[in-house]
Amino acid sequence: MGLLSKKDAALITDPFADNNPITIQVLGICSALAITAELKASIVMAVSVLFVLGVGNVVISLMRNIIPSKIRIIVQLIVVATLVIIVDQVLKAFAYELSKTLGAFIGLIITNCIIMGRFEAFALANGPWRSFLDGIGNALGYGVILIIVGFFRELLGSGTLLGFKVLGDPIEKTGLYAFGYENNGFMLLAPMALIVVGIIIWIQRSRNEALIEE
Amino acid sequence: MSKKTDSNLYTVLFAAGMVLIVGALLAFFASALKPTIDENKRIEKQQNILYAMGVNENDETNAIFISKDKVAEVFSKYITKQLVIQGDKITEDPKAYLIDIKKEQTAEKEGKERRLPLFIGEKDGKKFYIAPIRGKGLWDAVWAYVGMDENMVVQGAYFDHKGETAGLGANIKQRFFMDDFIGEHLLKDDSFKGINISKSNNDPKNEDKTDNEVDAIAGATITGDGVSAMIKSELKKYVSFFNTLKTN
Numbered sequence: 192m193g194l195l196s197k198k199d200a201a202l203i204t205d206p207f208a209d210n211n212p213i214t215i216q217v218l219g220i221c222s223a224l225a226i227t228a229e230l231k232a233s234i235v236m237a238v239s240v241l242f243v244l245g246v247g248n249v250v251i252s253l254m255r256n257i258i259p260s261k262i263r264i265i266v267q268l269i270v271v272a273t274l275v276i277i278v279d280q281v282l283k284a285f286a287y288e289l290s291k292t293l294g295a296f297i298g299l300i301i302t303n304c305i306i307m308g309r310f311e312a313f314a315l316a317n318g319p320w321r322s323f324l325d326g327i328g329n330a331l332g333y334g335v336i337l338i339i340v341g342f343f344r345e346l347l348g349s350g351t352l353l354g355f356k357v358l359g360d361p362i363e364k365t366g367l368y369a370f371g372y373e374n375n376g377f378m379l380l381a382p383m384a385l386i387v388v389g390i391i392i393w394i395q396r397s398r399n400e401a402l403i404e405e
Numbered sequence: 406m407s408k409k410t411d412s413n414l415y416t417v418l419f420a421a422g423m424v425l426i427v428g429a430l431l432a433f434f435a436s437a438l439k440p441t442i443d444e445n446k447r448i449e450k451q452q453n454i455l456y457a458m459g460v461n462e463n464d465e466t467n468a469i470f471i472s473k474d475k476v477a478e479v480f481s482k483y484i485t486k487q488l489v490i491q492g493d494k495i496t497e498d499p500k501a502y503l504i505d506i507k508k509e510q511t512a513e514k515e516g517k518e519r520r521l522p523l524f525i526g527e528k529d530g531k532k533f534y535i536a537p538i539r540g541k542g543l544w545d546a547v548w549a550y551v552g553m554d555e556n557m558v559v560q561g562a563y564f565d566h567k568g569e570t571a572g573l574g575a576n577i578k579q580r581f582f583m584d585d586f587i588g589e590h591l592l593k594d595d596s597f598k599g600i601n602i603s604k605s606n607n608d609p610k611n612e613d614k615t616d617n618e619v620d621a622i623a624g625a626t627i628t629g630d631g632v633s634a635m636i637k638s639e640l641k642k643y644v645s646f647f648n649t650l651k652t653n
Binding site for chain 2: 229256259260277284292354355356362379
């Protein structure tokens, strides 16, 4: 017997593909547009959401029988805001440079629809372990898309990956730039993130026709 | 049948309990982490000042500060004087680097006399004058430490921001932008002109250092304008100090 039952394993694997929060549920698009101009910011945002969603789902799940239904949305917001403030403070204390790179974007996790969506749709109705797996699965599914978008936007927009020049020097005209290649400035603008996400959705649906809505 | 958790009294008590628990938790984290965060900010200021006078661990392309464990020792080695300029009065203050520029700008707006910190450093027999400045970018504050010689020619600069767009305005803290300022003149014909972040600059390698212009970052016009305005308004305040150097 494996570590996880088939049903539990699906909570982790489904959000990667057939139930991806960004490409299928179309949630968390705003942050995917805002922070993906750099791969580093995408990775840190993905890790931060992994923590907030994983822990937040467990907290909401543990409280699910005592939360008054009238104020459940406010309670969910308080939980996510508290976790986000803790992440922000811990980053400032132990990863100061990183916290500055992310700036306001850590605070934006509060507005991420995926988090409230999973609290409401899953954690309020399931036990802590399954809620934890669901949180981790959805955060990973979200993070994978963020990292793919960040990879292409930084590579094609700046010619760098994680800040390292991988295509050569655009001023000195070395590497690919020696053959006339130019960085595509459009890739750094938010609308291009939407186009990259659109291309991922297109590829995903062309490979799995079951995802195409009639 | 309504559940016990649906009653008004339960809801109010639950909300009050939650506020207390969350408040206590956040207060605990804030107070436990405050000394570490404050220490990080203090170290960062010293690293920024040293960076602006060329004391850093830069590799070929990346801006890298003096490491945290060495910074206190290196700071006391290179920074020979810390001055506070207030009107005509110039005093020495060994903790001038801790002066909060934002608070000083607010005091100035309220009509009070502002304190201007200036750090004097010496490296390889050459004197550097480093001024901290602060202004507005597109989304939030931008700030810089500008190292100059006695003729107000920039010897090094470190730019930073609070919330500029990653990949666009946030690139003011990338070396390709900051290095363009080295050698750039702030004066023209002995009067202060500042440095304009110019979109129309036909000098992408920034070889003409006397044009009072550096090349802008594509897609970051408002951040660039903010940087130009910050340099013009803030460094101008130091001109009288540099004039006293010439007369002495």
